Amino acid sequence: MSATVARTGGISLIVMAVAAAFSYGYVHGSLVVNGDAAVTFARLQSSPSLFRAEILGWIFIMACDVVAAWALYLVLRPVHPGLSLLGAWLRLAYTAVLGVAVSSLILASLLTGGRDWVLSGFTNGQLQGEVMLALQGFEAVWSAGLILFGVHLLVIGILALQAENIPKPLGVLLLLAGFGYIALHLCSLLVPEYKGFIQLVKWIFILPMTAGELGLGIWLLFRIPAPRVHAAAAS
Template identity: 45%
Template sequence: MTTRSKYLNIQNSSAIIAGTSLLIMTFAAFFSFGYVHNSLVVTGDSASTLKNIQVSVSLFEFEILGWLVIIISDIVVSWAFYVFLKPIHPEYSLLAGLLRLVYTATLATAVSNLVIANNLVLENTPLLIESMDILASQVMTSIMAFESIWSIGLIIFGAHLMMIGYIALKARQIPKLISILLVAAGASYMLIHLLYSFFPQLDSATAIMETILSIPMIIGELGFGIWLLFKGRKISSFD
């Protein structure tokens, strides 16, 4: 087998690995954030949030496990994207991969705050009634730290997606619609989370904007992942 054939096999395998990892990550995110986090965490109500977690500690721990799956998948995708897109533009592909690794490190830091919140609940059960308010405040502080740090990380994630979309636009084999959706998804992530992180007074307007932009934000990378699984793995060369 020639060196070119070996690299082609690795490149095709990277498309399958990236696509599979993105699907796994999507399901994990829907479970951990879309279902568990949004079910247990009541914004602005630390007492109800604490009560929900105490009643469903195992579910909260499954949320953390889901985030761990996402972190591992992100590391895999960073490598797979780099290998797959390297023939198009080696330097930009490396930069895109590094941006995703920085985002992943930020996400891991954010998730560590959920671990802290979980430990606080486990270590302080049962408690005297007068101590519950203090515990609820501590748990909510950790959860809010998770959300704030993750939001900052998503700005970096948006830059990563924009870079991936820009690289994809240079390859005629990758559908232009997918490339444009990647750029749009990246720009949407950056805009929404810049507003959430640095302009909290606009949260209501940002939430409406996030709802409007949720379609490109979801479809962009997920669409690329599906394309990689069914079409990208068959690419023989980029020219």
């Protein structure tokens, strides 16, 4: 397998993590106040360029996801062609769901952008409610997509454990990250009222969820992966 493909995948995963930290960790976290529509609306109106930068960040993340799906498929195909293809399709499916979620952010941007053709007929209170609904829609749809992402990581973790030259702790981290994403976002969607329990699940899995894919990106970037399945797995 070409080292260029592996490094392209590694760069995509690492750059994606940085972009997500900016778009969600910094911009979204500083502009959106859960449970306070008035403050959130005011912040979005006062920082439209920053909010649009968040949206562009998400679009960039989706592009990186497509590249990562392609690279991981090619890198892991020698281990198991069928599973590697499944992993790629799961990541692309997650990316499509993320695209639907980001459309809610675009709607929120239009509602707070001061365009008369959008705002006509709305009272200020209605606008605030619509914006919060759009932002909650983004969170809910993205959360559903992250369940697919968790299944993708389970597949990648299985492939990593079967490959001879991928560190076994990395494969374990990817499996734990996959379980973490699935458990956390199933709970968020099905029992959102149990906030304490959801926070506990998040703290249990936060390390593998953070380190799993980022560690895979670093490994792809600095190693020339030519994964070979163990003889026992191949037989």
